[in-house]
Amino acid sequence: MPVDSRSGTRIWRRRTSRAQLGLWFGWLLLVALFVFCWRVMTEDTLWPFVLDAPRQAGDVLSRAVPPKWSYIDVLWRPLWDTLNIATLGTLLAIVAAVPVGFLAARNTTPSTRFVRPLALLVIVSSRSINALIWALLLVAILGPGLLAGIIAIALRSIGFIAKLLYEAIEEIDAKQVEAITATGAPASTVVAYGIVPQIMPAFAGISVFRWDINIRESTILGLVGAGGIGLQLDASLNTLAWPQVSLILLLIFATVVLSEWVSARVRHAII
Amino acid sequence: MSARAWSAPPLIASPRLRYALYAGTLIYLVLAIGTLEVNWARLAEGLQRGAKFVYAFFNPNFGSRWEEILQGMQESLTMTLTATVVGIMISVPVGLGAARNIAPLWIYYPCRALVAVSRSLQEVIIAILFVVMVGFGPFAGFLTISFATIGFLAKLLAEDIESIDPGQVEAIRATGASWSQLVNYGVQPQVMPRLIGLCLYRLDINFRESAVIGIVGAGGIGATLNTAMDRYEYDVAAAIMLIIIVIVMVSEYSSGFVRKWVQ
Numbered sequence: 044m045p046v047d048s049r050s051g052t053r054i055w056r057r058r059t060s061r062a063q064l065g066l067w068f069g070w071l072l073l074v075a076l077f078v079f080c081w082r083v084m085t086e087d088t089l090w091p092f093v094l095d096a097p098r099q100a101g102d103v104l105s106r107a108v109p110p111k112w113s114y115i116d117v118l119w120r121p122l123w124d125t126l127n128i129a130t131l132g133t134l135l136a137i138v139a140a141v142p143v144g145f146l147a148a149r150n151t152t153p154s155t156r157f158v159r160p161l162a163l164l165v166i167v168s169s170r171s172i173n174a175l176i177w178a179l180l181l182v183a184i185l186g187p188g189l190l191a192g193i194i195a196i197a198l199r200s201i202g203f204i205a206k207l208l209y210e211a212i213e214e215i216d217a218k219q220v221e222a223i224t225a226t227g228a229p230a231s232t233v234v235a236y237g238i239v240p241q242i243m244p245a246f247a248g249i250s251v252f253r254w255d256i257n258i259r260e261s262t263i264l265g266l267v268g269a270g271g272i273g274l275q276l277d278a279s280l281n282t283l284a285w286p287q288v289s290l291i292l293l294l295i296f297a298t299v300v301l302s303e304w305v306s307a308r309v310r311h312a313i314i
Numbered sequence: 315m316s317a318r319a320w321s322a323p324p325l326i327a328s329p330r331l332r333y334a335l336y337a338g339t340l341i342y343l344v345l346a347i348g349t350l351e352v353n354w355a356r357l358a359e360g361l362q363r364g365a366k367f368v369y370a371f372f373n374p375n376f377g378s379r380w381e382e383i384l385q386g387m388q389e390s391l392t393m394t395l396t397a398t399v400v401g402i403m404i405s406v407p408v409g410l411g412a413a414r415n416i417a418p419l420w421i422y423y424p425c426r427a428l429v430a431v432s433r434s435l436q437e438v439i440i441a442i443l444f445v446v447m448v449g450f451g452p453f454a455g456f457l458t459i460s461f462a463t464i465g466f467l468a469k470l471l472a473e474d475i476e477s478i479d480p481g482q483v484e485a486i487r488a489t490g491a492s493w494s495q496l497v498n499y500g501v502q503p504q505v506m507p508r509l510i511g512l513c514l515y516r517l518d519i520n521f522r523e524s525a526v527i528g529i530v531g532a533g534g535i536g537a538t539l540n541t542a543m544d545r546y547e548y549d550v551a552a553a554i555m556l557i558i559i560v561i562v563m564v565s566e567y568s569s570g571f572v573r574k575w576v577q
Binding site for chain 1: 322325342346347349350351352353356357359360363364367388389391392393395396399434435436438439442446447448449451452453456522523525526529530536539540543546548551555558559562563566
């Protein structure tokens with residue numbers, strides 16, 4: 044226990060002087076790094092614009108209220124498209140992620156040396172690129188439209204689902220697998236009766252969770268041309284039609300809250 | 315006696331609900347795929363471009379736009395770091411306020427409301443609004459990421475604080491400690507390791523986000539990527555994406571290492 048003795052009395056301290064010094068040095072480094080980054084970042088910032096922000100915000104808000112309610116008739120179709128992008132994208136991702144997950148899990152992969160790193164690479168690449176960037180890419184390749192959005196959502200979700208799935212597979216109870224193997228079952232039966240029932244609840248939960256995230260992501264994919272309600276948002280922003288923008292944002296907000304509620308209910312029912 | 319084959323119990327026990335779900339899924343799929351308009355001619359043309367892009371991925375061009383990539387990277391990294399630090403500085407008091415066991419109700423509700431608002435808005439939408447308010451550039455991105463960090467970190471911190479061991483807090487309180495001493499010696503040591511882990515994790519997420527919000531004008535590598543795609547310079551875009559993947563991998567690996575060391 045670090046103790047400080049000052050004029051005969053012993054005072055308790057949490058750290059030794061050395062640890063304290065090290066800690067302060069670490070904080071100093073962090074602060075220096077922060078100040079440096081701040082200077083670099085704000086080099087080209089136009090401060091009058093920043094100081095003007097509250098007035099701008101008030102101005103936009105005054106234009107955006109009240110929302111143009113009649114515009115909602117135009118929005119149902121894009122909203123349906125948005126839901127489809129999220130749902131079909133998630134389904135596509137599930138189909139692709141299941142084999143990747145099994146190949147990446149240490150206890151089911153055919154080869155830890157060759158196949159597993161490959162599966163992990165797929166997972167990392169998919170996870171590190173955001174759906175919007177995938178969409179940007181796919182719109183350039185496939186042309187604007189729903190299909191680009193669906194594939195973008197799928198590509199981003201594969202890594203997420205496969206990662207959580209392989210972690211679930213690695214955590215299963217090995218005894219059940221052993222029991223099925225002991226009956227002389229072939230590998231496919233072992234997977235179907237020994238592994239799948241154990242990961243099914245986790246898998247369903249992961250899929251619904253990702254669907255919920257995908258609804259959120261698919262609302263903005265239209266900004267780069269990949270279909271859905273984001274297209275309308277982009278068009279309204281470009282024409283500075285603020286009453287339409289506020290209506291779209293409200294609709295997106297309602298959809299997100301609703302999908303979050305559905306996903307929470309379903310996950311609660313499963314687990 | 316006829317041989318009865320055993321079959322595994324289904325995931326959804328009630329047969330009525332099960333078949334209703336199957337039917338509903340089928341109807342939905344037919345409807346959804348029916349309304350999917352796919353331009354096959356454009357798609358066929360796209361496959362060629364796709365091949366070109368795959369080719370570009372194996373021959374990324376780092377050289378010709380190196381200056382712009384460097385500038386974008388610098389914006390993204392500085393934006394990520396400053397926004398994470400500021401986000402953490404705001405999240406800690408908000409998180410303390412949103413923890414039911416140490417905050418009074420009149421602080422609890424506003425803090426929870428702030429967390430809920432920050433969590434339910436998509437980063438890109440926040441970025442659009444901030445770009446409108448403060449103009450193009452990394453400062454809008456900095457504001458966006460800071461705001462998004464609050465929802466994530468404050469919520470998890472509050473949940474952490476709510477599940478701490480009350481005995482230790484009780485012991486500190488019994489010595490006659492003030493509220494700040496209570497937090498400093500009773501709460502902080504219990505949540506600190508996980509908080510550091512969460513901060514590093516958020517740094518990770520923030521970098522990924524900083525690569526995206528540039529597309530709507532909030533600075534960073536996303537803007538560079540967007541320009542490269544607009545110019546159909548697939549090899550430059552591939553180079554940028556590879557850099558993003560490598561940085562994310564490095565930061566994920568090192569943050570995992572630091573988290574193990576802290577905990």
